[in-house]
Amino acid sequence: GAVVSQHPSWVICKSGTSVKIECRSLDFQATTMFWYRQFPKQSLMLMATSNEGSKATYEQGVEKDKFLINHASLTLSTLTVTSAHPEDSSFYICSARDKGQPYEQYFGPGTRLTVT
């Protein structure tokens, strides 16, 4: 149980284009989903928290117009990196919290984004 998937697992895009990453909770309903970013050999940095049906809450320093988050259903959240630049290259990881469990977060496998 508590499986979270991400798609794609890796993506390469050209500078200036947009990329969408999907995060799905496969066997539970996730009222809250989280998006993290991780640079090589570093820790996870929370980018934003999204609740189903409402606007995402962004961490300080994260541009909401650049990183668009949509949490349209209890099993799907998407992160769109708009007008991507090489400095956006990173490992993006989502996590989800089970509707019935207030504490645990279950992480997806991550998406490696490379902007050329």
Next chain:
Amino acid sequence: GENVEQHPSTLSVQEGDSAVIKCTYSDSASNYFPWYKQELGKGPQLIIDIRSNVGEKKDQRIAVTLNKTAKHFSLHITETQPEDSAVYFCAASQNNDMRFGAGTRLTVKP
């Protein structure tokens, strides 16, 4: 806001030995403390967690202890195996705010 410090940053042990990773947190309101294992190129995997109303929790070779007064918690892995080699992250959380330590790279030598 919450600040989580984790030590050591790297840890190398011989197979069969024990490994201990320690974390401290700053916000006394934090009430949930998970530990995650991350292998190269993969997402973090929850391996054990503890809530603030418990002092110790054990799951086979893995145990976590929590000292609320001192605001620190530790991960203990006994009888380490090469497959335990990974990066381990501690975290402290209250409500939707989960903050991670910097990570510990554990290497278990066969």
